[in-house]
Amino acid sequence: MTLHSPLHEEHVRLGATMVDxxxxxxxxxxxxxxxEHVAVRTAAGLFDLSHMGEIMVRGPQAxxxxxxxxxxxxxxxxxxxAKYTMLCHPEGGVVxxxxxxxxxxxxxxxxxxAANKDVVVDELIDRLEGFDAWVEDxxxxxxxxAVQGPASAAIVMAMCELGAGDIESMKYYSASNVLLTxxxxxxxxxTGYTGEDGFELYVNAADAVQTWRLALALGEPAGLVPCGLSARDSLRLEAGMPLYGHxxxxxTNPIEAGLGRIIQWGxxxxxxxDFVGRPALEKVREQGPLKVLTGLVxxxxxxxxxxxxxxxxxxNQVGIVTSGAPSPTLGAPIAMAYVPPALAAPGTELHVDVRGRHEQMTTTALPFYQRGA
Amino acid sequence: MANIPDELLYSAEHEWVAGEPTVGAVVTVGITEHAAEALGDIVYVEAPQVGDTVTAGEVCGELESTKAVSELYSPVTGTVMDINGELDSAPGAINADAYGDGWIFKVEVTAKPKDLLGSEAYAAITD
Structure with missing residues (x-):
């Protein structure tokens, strides 16, 4: 069964190339x-992310x-x-x-x-057993x-009937309820997934078209363009952000992925x-990861x-590429890869087998791109 | 919808052929607008070299976009006479003008091609 975003007709009308x-x-x-990529780095981009899963966890012990x-x-x-976190398996791998x-x-x-939504719902239901809390999809x-890019704050403020002040003063990784025009x-x-300032707007599906058109109408004069999943992927790759499945x-556990900081041990x-995966993750922390994520340029x-x-x-094969693309901002091929910790020091010369020919790539610290202050 | 000019011939692998591909004729080859749209912004083209022998239906190069890599197939059998050197510095010509400035190589045909499609038949496989 194919699912459609409430904005499907808008995408078709805008001439988008659609993919499954x-x-x-x-x-x-x-x-x-x-x-689209450059618009987000220099002005703003508009993304439909309605495929993402919104799962409510409520109750006195939520x-x-x-x-x-x-x-x-x-x-x-x-x-x-807001907090970026992970559900891990008891063995430490990422759900x-x-x-x-x-x-x-x-x-x-x-x-x-989107690809994990049902698994996350099931895992949460299992893990909430014994707590006075419940899960609703x-x-x-x-x-x-999502409105992402340096012009995003001005655009989202302009979209507000009530709450523009909240948008202006909003800190990164926080949220508010507002009333849009x-x-x-x-x-x-x-929040976002582009490495730029940006906002994510959760609205009733019935209000999606009106919200989308409002953002386009107010954003286009500021350089906002609608952006697809391809730009989203190249933006997050430059920002060194991980993608599930890659x-x-x-x-893979969070420590290997370079995200050990999100594990809050207390x-x-x-x-x-205790939390699910804690004993396994403690062992990784003590013994050190066998592979680590590195950038390659x-x-x-x-x-x-x-x-x-x-x-x-x-x-000798020493690792595997998890994501890679030509970087529009750097003007060079970039990739993320898992390699043994001994080979992850920035500046290590490695090769990647690109369809039978070896291309030289150098390890570099992530991210590849960081926005100016 | 992607443009599919009537005067060209097409391969099932989404290449176009300009010129009548009779033995001894030189035809021009590129990829279709449909293929270019599916690939996204093309950033690198590896075309065959002048003098190379190419075979209909076989890989003769590659196209790389921001999103994906695709193999380039030759729609005809013959000898490569010319390649579009402009694509080295401006591969985006394939996206901007797939049937014009975005041509990729020219081939002197040495065998009569069998499986090329007219525009209607090609349109039917891109639906």
Missing amino acids: FAGWQMPVRYAGDTV AEALDFATVGRISAVTLWG DDVVVYRRDWDHFMVVAN FTPGIALI GGIHAFVAR ELSRD TDEAPRG GTGKRSARTGYAVMDGSD
Whole structure:
């Protein structure tokens, strides 16, 4: 069964090239990957992310339940705050990486990847057993529209009937309820997946078209363009952000992925109890990871792509590429790859087998791109 | 919808052929607008070299876009007479003008091609 975003007709009307993505028909591009990518780096881009899963966790023990279910201390998230975290398997591998928003003292929204949404719902139901908390999947009823780029704050403020001040003063990784022009209620978060300033607007699916058109109308004079999944992928790659199924999987733990910082072990002052995966992850922390995620930058024109072998100077395979593309911002091929820790030091010369020919690539610290202050 | 000019011939692998591909004739080859749209912004073209022998239906190069890599197939059998050197510095010509400035190589045909499609038949496989 193919799922359609409430904005499907808008994409078709805008001439988008549609692709199947995690069971959804979604726009991969409108005018072109590079112009969309550059628009987000220099002005703004508009994304339909309605395929993402919105899972509500509610109840008097919702916070404690999420402390157990994820590697993050969700109970410490303040009202309207957000946290990037993960659900891990008992063996330490990643179930999904998610953003958790606190919408009330007893109400959290867990935003999951489309491909993992059902798994996350099932895992949460299992992990909440014994807690006074429950799980509801709101995905079909919610549209997610992102406005990303340096012009995004001005555009989202202009979209507000009530709450523009909240947008202006909103800190990164926090959120607010606002009223958009036309009486549309929106939950707006200053979050994103592009490496730029940006906002994600959660609205009722019935308000999606009106919200999308409002953003386009107010944003286009500022340089906003609709962007597809292709630009989203190249933007997140430059920003060194992991994508489930590429950098993250059941066979990869957060420490290997360079995201050990999101595991909140607890401190002497604020100890933390058990969470799913803790014993396995403690072992990785003590023994060190067997592989680590590194950036690779090439000098040629041919890009390393997902699954390509990383080779050392003696032509032995030492790692594997998880994502790769020509970087519009750097003007060079970039990739992320897992390699042994000994080969991950920035500046290490490696080779990638690009369809039978070896291309030289140099390890570099992530991210490849960081926006100016 | 992608443009499919009537005067060209097409391969099932989404290449176009300009000129009557009779033995001894030189035809021009590129990829269709449909293929260019599916690939996205093309950033690198590896075309065959002048003098190379290419065979209909066989890989003779590659096209790389921001999103994907695709093999380039030759729609005809023959000898490569010319390649579009402009694509080295401006591969985006394939996206901007797939049937004009985005041509990729020219071939002197040495065998009569069997499986080329007219515009209507090609349109039917791109639906």
